[in-house]
Amino acid sequence: MFDLARPSRRHWLGYLLLAPAVLLVAALIVYPLFVSADLSFQNVGIARLDQPRKAFTTNNYAHLFSSPEFWMAAWVTLKLVVVVTGCCFVLGLGTALLVNQKFRGRSVARLLVALPWAVPEVVATVIFVWLFDSSAGLVNWLLIKVGLVDQMINWLSSTSGAFAAVTTTMVWKGYPFVSIMALAGLQSIPDDFYAAAKVDGASAWQRLLYITLPSLKPVIGVTLVLVMLWVFRDFSIIYVLTGGGPLKATQTLAIMTYEQAFGFFKMGYASAVGIVTLVICVLASMAMMRRAPDRF
Amino acid sequence: MKQATLHPLTSGDNHELHETLFSAQRPWVRVVLALSLAAALTTFVVTLVKPDVTPPLAQTKVLKFISWQKDEPGNREWWAGIIKEFEASHPGVTIEWIKVARNSYADTMLTLFAGGKPPEIVHLAAVEFHKFAENGWLEDLGPWQKKANLDMSKWTAIDSCIWKQKLLCVPLLYSGHPLAYNEALLKNAGVGVPTNWEEYLNVLQKTTLDLNGDGINDQFGTGHETRGGGAEYLRELMIYTLDAGGRFTDANGKVTIDTPQMIEGLRRWKTIVKGSLTPRDLSSAETRQMFADGAIAMKIDGPWIYPIVQKGRAAGDIKFISSPLQPPMGGASNVIGMPSDIPAATKQLVWDFIRITISDQQQSNFASLVGAVPPSPTADTSAAKAKLPHWDVLVTAMQTAAKAGVDRMPKGLELSFNEFVKMVKEEAQRMVIDDLDPTVVAQTMQKKAEALQKQQ
Numbered sequence: 001m002f003d004l005a006r007p008s009r010r011h012w013l014g015y016l017l018l019a020p021a022v023l024l025v026a027a028l029i030v031y032p033l034f035v036s037a038d039l040s041f042q043n044v045g046i047a048r049l050d051q052p053r054k055a056f057t058t059n060n061y062a063h064l065f066s067s068p069e070f071w072m073a074a075w076v077t078l079k080l081v082v083v084v085t086g087c088c089f090v091l092g093l094g095t096a097l098l099v100n101q102k103f104r105g106r107s108v109a110r111l112l113v114a115l116p117w118a119v120p121e122v123v124a125t126v127i128f129v130w131l132f133d134s135s136a137g138l139v140n141w142l143l144i145k146v147g148l149v150d151q152m153i154n155w156l157s158s159t160s161g162a163f164a165a166v167t168t169t170m171v172w173k174g175y176p177f178v179s180i181m182a183l184a185g186l187q188s189i190p191d192d193f194y195a196a197a198k199v200d201g202a203s204a205w206q207r208l209l210y211i212t213l214p215s216l217k218p219v220i221g222v223t224l225v226l227v228m229l230w231v232f233r234d235f236s237i238i239y240v241l242t243g244g245g246p247l248k249a250t251q252t253l254a255i256m257t258y259e260q261a262f263g264f265f266k267m268g269y270a271s272a273v274g275i276v277t278l279v280i281c282v283l284a285s286m287a288m289m290r291r292a293p294d295r296f
Numbered sequence: 297m298k299q300a301t302l303h304p305l306t307s308g309d310n311h312e313l314h315e316t317l318f319s320a321q322r323p324w325v326r327v328v329l330a331l332s333l334a335a336a337l338t339t340f341v342v343t344l345v346k347p348d349v350t351p352p353l354a355q356t357k358v359l360k361f362i363s364w365q366k367d368e369p370g371n372r373e374w375w376a377g378i379i380k381e382f383e384a385s386h387p388g389v390t391i392e393w394i395k396v397a398r399n400s401y402a403d404t405m406l407t408l409f410a411g412g413k414p415p416e417i418v419h420l421a422a423v424e425f426h427k428f429a430e431n432g433w434l435e436d437l438g439p440w441q442k443k444a445n446l447d448m449s450k451w452t453a454i455d456s457c458i459w460k461q462k463l464l465c466v467p468l469l470y471s472g473h474p475l476a477y478n479e480a481l482l483k484n485a486g487v488g489v490p491t492n493w494e495e496y497l498n499v500l501q502k503t504t505l506d507l508n509g510d511g512i513n514d515q516f517g518t519g520h521e522t523r524g525g526g527a528e529y530l531r532e533l534m535i536y537t538l539d540a541g542g543r544f545t546d547a548n549g550k551v552t553i554d555t556p557q558m559i560e561g562l563r564r565w566k567t568i569v570k571g572s573l574t575p576r577d578l579s580s581a582e583t584r585q586m587f588a589d590g591a592i593a594m595k596i597d598g599p600w601i602y603p604i605v606q607k608g609r610a611a612g613d614i615k616f617i618s619s620p621l622q623p624p625m626g627g628a629s630n631v632i633g634m635p636s637d638i639p640a641a642t643k644q645l646v647w648d649f650i651r652i653t654i655s656d657q658q659q660s661n662f663a664s665l666v667g668a669v670p671p672s673p674t675a676d677t678s679a680a681k682a683k684l685p686h687w688d689v690l691v692t693a694m695q696t697a698a699k700a701g702v703d704r705m706p707k708g709l710e711l712s713f714n715e716f717v718k719m720v721k722e723e724a725q726r727m728v729i730d731d732l733d734p735t736v737v738a739q740t741m742q743k744k745a746e747a748l749q750k751q752q
Binding site for chain 1: 510576
């Protein structure tokens with residue numbers, strides 16, 4: 001008789017209990033992924049699962065890698081990942097260091113720092129659409145009042161303006177996550193380290209460089225990977241703010257996938273874009289994980 | 297002293313129960329328990345994923361009707377009246393009316409059709425209809441129409457529903473665009489109502505003003521879509537290309553963008569957008585609101601602008617006349633149809649719903665509630681005419697546009713329409729952003745449109 005009480009078989013109970021969850025995950029993640037990969041090797045317009053499978057082809061990938069639009073989307077995605085992740089890191093770490101200090105109103109300050117993270121993405125983006133409006137937006141009004149510019153900037157209908165608007169919105173939405181994670185990391189650094197460094201005559205800058213940052217490395221490493229992946233696959237901010245335009249200046253791989261699938265009804269081609277995006281994400285994550293310290 | 301972390305089943309009175317259930321002498325108990333739990337959890341999960349599809353006990357049949365117009369004033373009341381009439385004449389059949397936002401409408405319908413679960417009553421934008429028709433997802437309404445002894449040959453824009461010699465839908469609206477203008481703003485600027493392009497441009501320039509001297513224009517000559525969807529962008533661009541005599545394709549579907557007329561039309565668009573005679577980065581809906589509130593002097597637009605204007609701050613100053621740019625922009629707006637792969641009995645019900653929609657009574661209601669000219673030639677529109685001071689202007693615009701064969705959908709590019717409008721929008725934006733010569737832009741558009749046509 002199969003005895004689950006035997007010490008050597010006790011783990012089977014755990015597997016059995018986990019089975020439904022594993023099956024659910026497989027149904028929700030692995031199956032669509034498989035369907036998507038399969039579609040990417042077919043010349044499919046509008047996909048229907050009840051239709052017979054079409055002939056195997058690598059045309060979607062051949063078309064993809066020879067398409068300037070794909071390389072432009074990849075370049076825009078890369079620029080966005082680097083700029084947004086970098087800005088989120090600087091701003092997030094800076095605010096975390098700030099609200100880690102003891103001062104009156106620290107709780108309110110912490111709340112304010114974390115607030116953008118709690119605002120739904122679409123709501124935040126609509127606010128930024130108003131702020132960057134070229135005709136009556138607050139940003140233009142401020143710039144003119146301060147005297148930095150003498151005419152309206154077409155934020156959302158110029159290529160550089162639209163990229164700046166998307167970057168600003170993403171940084172605003174993304175930096176609190178870095179801040180919260182860094183704050184948690186900062187609170188785990190023993191005060192003794194700083195006290196000892198002070199006794200040794202270390203300046204504030206040296207304490208930051210030689211105590212704070214090395215101690216935060218594991219936290220920051222994980223956080224940056226998560227932020228990078230968020231920027232990579234984020235759709236709603238760009239879609240609501242610019243729709244990927246003008247002139248594809250803000251069209252990332254995620255926007256391109258959506259447009260090919262639901263705008264132009266080219267599901268096979270869109271699946272190929274999606275699969276390539278997935279591969280890039282996995283490779284980028286692995287590269288960052290490898291560079292992280294052991295405690296990562 | 298008891299350990300704080302003792303498992304409930306191993307502590308106190310529960311210890312005996314634990315021993316009974318999990319002792320080595322009764323291994324089957326563990327197996328049965330584990331399998332039962334796994335089965336229960338799996339059943340729960342499956343129930344979550346696939347809800348019970350058993351129909352309710354009562355003998356009710358539900359027809360799903362998805363539309364983006366559920367919250368639109370005018371259309372909302374019109375559809376509600378049709379649903380009420382249908383349900384009253386079909387006891388036991390109810391209409392489940394669901395709103396899906398316009399900007400995600402095509403995606404949603406596409407997903408439903410692709411998943412084999414289309415709504416029974418199919419409401420589509422006229423420009424999106426062809427993709428559904430091409431996939432064989434729409435029922436041929438010809439036999440139904442014949443069986444009902446209906447003659448729809450004189451319906452406005454009925455051709456827009458014919459695909460491969462089959463009538464696959466019924467048009468619900470075809471409209472022409474009149475000119476709406478703010479009388480007070482024109483008077484303040486010392487200009488009269490324009491009657492041609494030159495006068496129109498002059499009025500735009502005179503009415504685009506920085507009223508408080510802060511360096512920011514507060515008032516604009518007109519308002520155009522410069523941010524949102526490609527189809528709206530194309531519609532507003534075509535106001536100028538049509539007046540210049542240009543068409544994207546000819547009657548045979550041949551691409552004709554590099555003609556002098558089209559180049560002139562593009563030049564006019566560039567003059568207006570680059571000259572900031574329209575606010576930038578706004579959707580057409582936002583410009584309509586600005587016009588209604590008195591921040592825009594003139595707007596050439598469809599009949600849907602009237603309900604918005606009525607609620608705006610400048611309602612008393614806004615007048616409607618025939619557009620100075622001829623032929624007026626116009627086209628089929630939305631259509632109704634039924635899926636091809638639903639049971640025959642359900643098809644009969646859907647046809648009954650469509651019959652009510654296209655009945656003279658409901659077409660008359662459409663005119664007075666929506667404030668637009670219905671496509672049915674036999675509908676009584678006297679109530680709408682009495683209610684709307686600009687009714688005759690709407691009728692003239694619609695008839696002129698229809699006679700000139702104006703439509704947003706260029707013949708020969710139906711299956712690549714979304715790619716086509718995106719291409720036109722991007723090249724027009726490039727013309728403005730990079731200050732390109734419209735001749736060069738027209739040549740680029742011509743090549744790209746021809747390439748799209750080839751890949752169809």
